[in-house]
Structures are given as C-alpha cells and as structure tokens.
Amino acid sequence: MGRKTLVLAEARENQLRQVSYEAIAAGKKVADGGEVIAVLLGDNVSSLAPVLGHYGADRVLTVEDENLKNYTPDGYKQALKQVIDGETPEAIIMGHTAIGKDLSAVLAGKLNSALVSDVTEIDAEGDLTFTRPIYAGKAFEKKRFKEGLVFVTIRPNNIEALEKDESKDVSVSPFDVAIRDLRTIVKDIVKKTSSGGDLSEAKIIISGGRGVKSKDGFEPLQELADVLGGAVGASRGACDADYCDYSLQIGQTGKVVTPDLYIACGISGAIQHLAGMSNSKVIVAVNKDPEANIFNVADYGIVGDLFEVVPLLTKYFKEA
Numbered sequence: 199m200g201r202k203t204l205v206l207a208e209a210r211e212n213q214l215r216q217v218s219y220e221a222i223a224a225g226k227k228v229a230d231g232g233e234v235i236a237v238l239l240g241d242n243v244s245s246l247a248p249v250l251g252h253y254g255a256d257r258v259l260t261v262e263d264e265n266l267k268n269y270t271p272d273g274y275k276q277a278l279k280q281v282i283d284g285e286t287p288e289a290i291i292m293g294h295t296a297i298g299k300d301l302s303a304v305l306a307g308k309l310n311s312a313l314v315s316d317v318t319e320i321d322a323e324g325d326l327t328f329t330r331p332i333y334a335g336k337a338f339e340k341k342r343f344k345e346g347l348v349f350v351t352i353r354p355n356n357i358e359a360l361e362k363d364e365s366k367d368v369s370v371s372p373f374d375v376a377i378r379d380l381r382t383i384v385k386d387i388v389k390k391t392s393s394g395g396d397l398s399e400a401k402i403i404i405s406g407g408r409g410v411k412s413k414d415g416f417e418p419l420q421e422l423a424d425v426l427g428g429a430v431g432a433s434r435g436a437c438d439a440d441y442c443d444y445s446l447q448i449g450q451t452g453k454v455v456t457p458d459l460y461i462a463c464g465i466s467g468a469i470q471h472l473a474g475m476s477n478s479k480v481i482v483a484v485n486k487d488p489e490a491n492i493f494n495v496a497d498y499g500i501v502g503d504l505f506e507v508v509p510l511l512t513k514y515f516k517e518a
C-alpha cells in the first residue's frame with residue numbers, strides 16, 4: 199500500500215528546526231512504506247535540504263521565493279497549496295509550531311480535508327491511529343484515520359527523529375511557485391533579547407514562578423540552565439509580576455512543552471500551568487510548601503527554599 203506523504207520542514211535563522219526531523223519520522227509512519235517528501239519553503243534555504251534526506255526523507259523539494267523569507271499565512275498558504283496540487287499527497291505532516299498550527303488549519307479548511315493537531319503518538323499497525331492530549335493534558339484521545347487527505351501537526355519533543363545517516367543522498371529539486379497579491383508583507387523582525395533556545399524544543403527547562411520574587415531571582419535559574427544546557431521558562435504568575443517576559447510563559451495560555459527534564463522552582467502547580475508541562479518526561483519540583491500541588495505531578499520533589507536549592511544543584515552539576 200503506502201501513502202504519499204508530504205512533510206513541511208521549518209528553518210529558522212538558516213537552521214533546520216529539530217521538529218522537522220521529528221515530522222519526517224512521523225511522516226515515515228504515516229506513509230507506511232509510501233514516499234515521504236520533505237518540503238522546505240523560504241529564501242536561500244536550499245543548502246539545508248540534503249540534511250532532510252539524512253533524517254529519512256525520500257525526496258526533498260525546495261520552494262524558494264523572496265516572499266517566503268519570513269512566514270506569512272498568505273504567502274506560505276499559496277506556496278504549499280501549489281506543492282500539494284502538484285504532488286497530490288494523501289497526508290501532510292507539520293510541527294505543532296506557530297507556523298504549523300496556522301498553516302495546517304488554513305489549508306485543511308481550504309482543501310476541505312481532515313486535520314489532526316497536536317499529535318504525540320502515531321500507531322501505524324492496523325488502522326492508522328493518532329493520539330493527542332485533550333482537556334489541557336488531563337486525558338488523551340485516539341483518532342482513527344479513515345480516508346481522504348489528512349493534515350497532521352505533531353507536538354515537538356514527542357516523536358523521536360530517526361538516526362541521522364549522512365551517507366543517504368536523496369534527490370533535491372526546486373519547485374517553482376507563483377505567489378501573487380500578498381495581503382501581508384513582513385518588513386522587519388525585531389527580536390527580543392532573551393537568552394536560551396526555543397522553549398518548545400528545549401530538552402531541559404528550568405522554570406520559575408512567583409516564588410523567585412523578582413527579576414534578579416531568575417538569575418540562579420539561568421545559571422542552572424546554562425550549566426545543564428537548558429532554557430529558562432516561567433509561570434504566568436512570574437510573568438504577571440513582571441519578573442520576566444511573557445515569551446517564557448508555560449501553560450494553558452502560554453507554551454506547551456515536553457522536555458526530558460522540567461525543573462519547576464517556586465511554582466505552586468496551578469492547573470493552567472500543569473496544562474503546559476505535565477507531559478514532561480521527568481519533573482522535579484522545588485517548593486518550600488510541602489503541600490504545593492506541583493508535588494502531585496513531580497517525579498522528584500525537593501521541599502526547600504529555591505534560593506538555597508538551585509545554587510546547590512548548579513554547583514553539583516558544575517562539578518559532576
């Protein structure tokens with residue numbers, strides 16, 4: 199059998215995002231022996247294309263246009279729609295990222311096709327079944343794929359990428375598109391100065407809540423993150439108190455993360471916070487209140503003052 203499957207690869211600042219490799223692995227499952235074609239949209243991105251083959255794509259299409267330099271729903275929709283029309287895939291996989299969420303919904307609506315979003319597991323044995331969290335992570339639902347075209351977005355850090363094989367040399371070819379009458383043009387992107395990488399793809403997150411008490415209170419957390427090679431996140435409590443930027447907020451109305459290790463410092467564990475991090479692989483909580491709800495989801499709990507515990511952890515890992 200086999201399903202021809204298209205995978206949208208994402209690049210940022212001339213680097214492919216990890217979720218692109220995970221999407222290829224997801225694509226392989228969905229394709230069930232069919233061809234997996236990675237599509238890379240952008241301007242001057244073709245040098246990145248061969249790597250997508252190293253991670254398992256059978257073929258790579260590069261769609262280059264100056265209008266695709268930055269994401270716009272209009273430009274990307276037009277470009278990807280033309281690739282879909284040309285290749286007629288049966289499934290399209292993207293990361294559950296800002297771009298993937300937006301683009302999958304726009305195109306699934308336009309093409310009147312199915313959309314399964316925020317997928318954490320794919321079972322290709324027997325009927326193709328997608329697992330996704332619902333009710334802010336309190337339950338999981340399984341969706342069985344029947345027929346037609348399906349768009350799937352996968353949650354970063356859940357589906358393991360295939361091992362990189364640099365000896366794999368796949369066909370990379372340009373796909374020409376015509377982008378017309380754009381309603382949105384990105385003139386400039388002003389980046390916020392925040393240290394650390396992309397939270398949604400980070401393997402280790404050190405998160406601070408209202409318990410950090412000030413902007414300076416985040417410093418010991420940043421030091422621990424630097425030693426562990428992780429990123430710093432926050433509760434909405436910390437963001438509302440202006441201890442940090444809202445771009446760090448994790449939770450129901452912030453980012454949803456699934457790192458290998460999540461260290462929650464001075465966070466009470468409100469349900470809205472848990473919605474964004476409770477599927478982390480290992481959760482460590484540092485809180486001076488032994489009754490704090492965060493301990494109910496933590497694998498390891500440390501009852502203590504974060505300003506004593508966090509520097510001790512940093513010292514330990516520095517010396518380890």
Ligand code: FAD
Binds near residue numbers: 505
């Ligand atoms: P608190 O609840 O005040 O907890 C602070 C914790 O720090 C306490 O447990 C305390 O014991 C501990 N502490 C204090 N000092 C120390 C110390 N020195 N050492 C160790 N521990 C210490 N919240 C989110 O996080 N993300 C969201 O996306 C989100 N979305 C929301 C959406 C809606 C519609 C609503 C209504 C709320 C939302 N919230 C969200 C807010 C949420 O309900 C909580 O108010 C918030 O998560 C609390 O943040 P906190 O745990 O940092 O603060």
